[in-house]
Amino acid sequence: MSDQAEVKKPPRVEVGVLGWLKKNLFSPWYNTLLTVVSVGFVVFFGRVILLWAFHSARWEVVTTNLKVFMIGRYPAAEAWRVLVSLGVVALLAGLTWAFRKAKDSPVRRWLVLAWIVSFPVIGILLRGFGEDNPFLPKVSAEVWSGLLLTLVLAIVGIVASFPLGVLLALGRRSRLPVVKVLCTIYIEAIRGVPLISVLFMSQLMLPLFLPPQIRLATVMRALTGITLFSAAYTAENIRGGLAAVPIGQYEAAQAVGLNKALMMILVILPQALRNVIPAIVGQFISLFKDTTLVVIVGLLELLGIAKAVTGQRQFIGLHQEVYFFVALLFFICCYLMSHASRRLEKALGVGER
Amino acid sequence: MRTPGSETSKVPFWRDIRVLRILAQIVFLMVVVAGILWAISNYRQRGLIFSYSFLEKEASFDLAEGIQFSPTDSYARAFLVGVINTIRVAVAGIVLATLLGLITGIARLSRNWLVSKIATVYIEIIRNTPLLVQLFFLYFAVIMKLPRLSEAVVMPGPAYLSNRGIVAPWPRLAETFNLWWPFLVAAAAAAVVLIIIRRRSQQRIGRPSIRAVWVFACLVLIPVAGWLVVPGNPLWLDVPELIIKSGGVLKVEGGVNFSSEFIALLLGLVIYTGAYIAEVVRAGIQSVAKGQTEAARAQGFTSGQITRLIVLPQALRVIIPPLISQYLNLTKNSSLAIAIGFLDLYAVSQTMLNQSGRVVEVFFMIMGSYLAISLTISLIMNIVNKRMQIVER
Numbered sequence: 001m002s003d004q005a006e007v008k009k010p011p012r013v014e015v016g017v018l019g020w021l022k023k024n025l026f027s028p029w030y031n032t033l034l035t036v037v038s039v040g041f042v043v044f045f046g047r048v049i050l051l052w053a054f055h056s057a058r059w060e061v062v063t064t065n066l067k068v069f070m071i072g073r074y075p076a077a078e079a080w081r082v083l084v085s086l087g088v089v090a091l092l093a094g095l096t097w098a099f100r101k102a103k104d105s106p107v108r109r110w111l112v113l114a115w116i117v118s119f120p121v122i123g124i125l126l127r128g129f130g131e132d133n134p135f136l137p138k139v140s141a142e143v144w145s146g147l148l149l150t151l152v153l154a155i156v157g158i159v160a161s162f163p164l165g166v167l168l169a170l171g172r173r174s175r176l177p178v179v180k181v182l183c184t185i186y187i188e189a190i191r192g193v194p195l196i197s198v199l200f201m202s203q204l205m206l207p208l209f210l211p212p213q214i215r216l217a218t219v220m221r222a223l224t225g226i227t228l229f230s231a232a233y234t235a236e237n238i239r240g241g242l243a244a245v246p247i248g249q250y251e252a253a254q255a256v257g258l259n260k261a262l263m264m265i266l267v268i269l270p271q272a273l274r275n276v277i278p279a280i281v282g283q284f285i286s287l288f289k290d291t292t293l294v295v296i297v298g299l300l301e302l303l304g305i306a307k308a309v310t311g312q313r314q315f316i317g318l319h320q321e322v323y324f325f326v327a328l329l330f331f332i333c334c335y336l337m338s339h340a341s342r343r344l345e346k347a348l349g350v351g352e353r
Numbered sequence: 354m355r356t357p358g359s360e361t362s363k364v365p366f367w368r369d370i371r372v373l374r375i376l377a378q379i380v381f382l383m384v385v386v387a388g389i390l391w392a393i394s395n396y397r398q399r400g401l402i403f404s405y406s407f408l409e410k411e412a413s414f415d416l417a418e419g420i421q422f423s424p425t426d427s428y429a430r431a432f433l434v435g436v437i438n439t440i441r442v443a444v445a446g447i448v449l450a451t452l453l454g455l456i457t458g459i460a461r462l463s464r465n466w467l468v469s470k471i472a473t474v475y476i477e478i479i480r481n482t483p484l485l486v487q488l489f490f491l492y493f494a495v496i497m498k499l500p501r502l503s504e505a506v507v508m509p510g511p512a513y514l515s516n517r518g519i520v521a522p523w524p525r526l527a528e529t530f531n532l533w534w535p536f537l538v539a540a541a542a543a544a545v546v547l548i549i550i551r552r553r554s555q556q557r558i559g560r561p562s563i564r565a566v567w568v569f570a571c572l573v574l575i576p577v578a579g580w581l582v583v584p585g586n587p588l589w590l591d592v593p594e595l596i597i598k599s600g601g602v603l604k605v606e607g608g609v610n611f612s613s614e615f616i617a618l619l620l621g622l623v624i625y626t627g628a629y630i631a632e633v634v635r636a637g638i639q640s641v642a643k644g645q646t647e648a649a650r651a652q653g654f655t656s657g658q659i660t661r662l663i664v665l666p667q668a669l670r671v672i673i674p675p676l677i678s679q680y681l682n683l684t685k686n687s688s689l690a691i692a693i694g695f696l697d698l699y700a701v702s703q704t705m706l707n708q709s710g711r712v713v714e715v716f717f718m719i720m721g722s723y724l725a726i727s728l729t730i731s732l733i734m735n736i737v738n739k740r741m742q743i744v745e746r
Contacts, residue, residue: 024466031465038467178378182385193723194685196699197716204712208399209392289483296692303486310493319493327482327490334481 052320061315062325069325072145072305078128078137082148085122092118119159126152141219145300147329149219153301154288157226158234158280164227165234170264172239183235190232196293199225203297222294226287233283241276242268281341285334302326396713407709408432414704418612418696428705435701436722442615442697443684443726446622450683451676453623454630461635472631479628485689487625492617492693499613503603505595513593513605518616520593523609533587536579543571614695618687626683633679637672638664669741677734681727688723698722 025035062069071082092114099107126144128136144152171183190198202225207216216224245268253263295304306326310319366372396403408429416422416431419438461472479487497516500506505515512521547568554562580587593608641664649663690697699719706715 024464034463034465034468038465038471042467042471176374176378176381178382182381189720189724192681192727193720194688194699196688196691197719197723200703200719201716204706205716208401208712209395211395212399292483292485293689295485296689303483303489307489319490319497323486323490323494327486330482330486331478335477338481 057321057324058315058318059321061309061312061318061321065309065312065315068146068309069302069305069329070146071148072300073143074145074148075139075143078139081125081128081136081139085125088118088122141217144219146305147302149294149299149301150288150291153219153223153226153291153294154284156223157230157287157291158284160223160227161230161234162280164231165238166269168231168235169238169242172235173242187232187235190229191236195226195229195290196296198229199293199297201225202228218297218299222297222299226291226294230283230287234280237276237279237283238272240279241272241274244275245271278341278345281337281344285337285341288337289330289334302329401713403713404711405714407711407714410709412705412708414708416696416701418615428709431701431705432698432718435696435698438696438701439684439687439690439698439722440726442619442622442687442690442695446619446626446683446687447680449619449623450626450630450679453627454679455634457627457631458634458638461631462638476628476631479625480632484621484625484686485692488617488621488689488693491621492614496613496617502595502605511593512608513595516613518613519611520605520608521611522590522592524588525591527585527587527589529583529585530587532583533576533579536576536583539579540572540575543575544568547571612695614690614693617693618690618695618697621689622683622686625686626679629679629682630676633672633675634668636675637668640671641667666741673734673738673741677731677738680730680734684726684730685723 026032067076067079071079074082092111095107096111096115099105099111102108125136126139126148127141128138131138168183168187171179172187174180174183199222202221203218206221206224210216249267249271250263253267258266291301292303294301295307298304300308303326306322309315310317310322315322409427411425412428412431413424414431415424416434419434419441422430422434457472457475460468461476463469463472499514499516502513502515502517505513508514510522512519547563551561551563551565551568554560591607591609593605596604596606598604645663645667646659649659654663687697688699691700691703694700702715702719706712709715
């Protein structure tokens, strides 16, 4: 009899869909209340948003201006250059992804070189040579706008701020008091003020302190501001990475007879920089978002173009559609990037040692 | 070859590490100073002189936001208006963002699936879009689309919501307030005494001798008693009124007016920073070891007590340092006010600059003000942080 004990099924409300519902939505009693309120909230807002999106929104403002959002005032006849640049970057990114596992493949070394070379090449491609060059007529940086400008500002900003950030981080950890104090003052002063005030400095103050014969384009001045600002944050990230390198690495490097500079270049920095890759990606995402601030100093990046589009005569007053579209574009980019950075963090095994 | 114990070998000074260090620093300093001098000489060449004398001059522009200001006031006063407006937004923003962050942070960890998903969606959307886009959306696409003042939405109070902002009732001090405020002080003092007694008995006999209700009773009853004793009302409610003037011009009189720019900026900052604070709170709560909650439950604490006495004090230790940097971010982000036309310290400076042309002077004032505000916030929060750490141990 004992071996024939009847196997009872669990009560229906404890397993399956019902069980899940009970566990996650309706127990204890106040959760039921919360669920009801939340459902009401979701239904209300969902209804408002869906009604707006599919009924009252006039999306033609976005569809007709799609090209404007992407490249803004960049001459339409030269738009192929932007596409070629994009293609180059996509190709390199794809190859890098494909060869990410092949640690010893010589292709990887060529890829690094290709990435480094691609920057000036794309720069020249976008900007062109002389006014009347038959192949690449000059497209002054003043007319770069839209998403193109946003990307240029963010990418050049993060790349240019990197060497400066490394130097500042090393300076702040230096044992020479003068170097240390000056670097610390720079980093803390920049981190203590808003980006907009640094941009303002680079727009209005920088020209006053340069000799009159040097004239920087507005975009270049904005880039200077973004780089100076970003360098302080990069420096702090890299300092964190440097602090995580065990002291034994320094001692071992010295024991094998490396001098200070070689020790830093060959032993310490490679480890420190690997540690900070996720932090740098995070910083890139916030820089990408922060580039919108250049609209305040009069540049037409994605948000600036959006503002201009809302002023078009046939689409006047369509702020909701335009800003929703811009927000969506930013959301997709940032969400994908932060998702990728989380995977990168796992792949690098940061924090697992 | 040197033998141990022999005279230290003569290192030539150009290879002596001590000399080299000093030399390196001198060279570095010289490069920096030379750069600064070069910049200053370029500045001088343009015939510009660094001077703050313009601050006493008449500003001759109007500021519609904040404390009393007229175009005949000085530049210095204009700057003060901006600073006060920034502080106003920052303080209100910090308080509200903390509340929102706390609620959503806890909601994100809720066992209720729907609640935690709503919190997650909010946090992800807000953190992955730029603040300026959100501000533009709030201001141009939401607040500017509200009805005009003549068709203002009347909310209980009555408060009038329109595309010009909110006009709401506001308590104002009456003459008899001078007789009433001693009661407020007395109430606060009595509450403090009770709290001290409670804490002492908690330490001595393991439980408070006075119930917490009495502290609240003290805080409420003494002012109420005062209100009854003092002749007339010490406070009066300034209720706004819609007035149609001659020619059909509509005007609101009385009450307190929050401009649409102020509301958009405050709302934007609160929603944005709230999402970041929520993540800070979530990380803090998750950092408390599970064993702590289980041990407390085993000892018979109720779930409210577990949150209040076990989890929060330990979570706060982790939460406060990143919270400080969120507060600082909020303050710095308030400078985006200029994009929607709120007259904060940065926006006022910009006007001052356009009027006076004093670029460098105004820039140093902006830098100095933001650094001062940032340092004050970090100072206050560091004191709080220190107290938390001691209480916790």
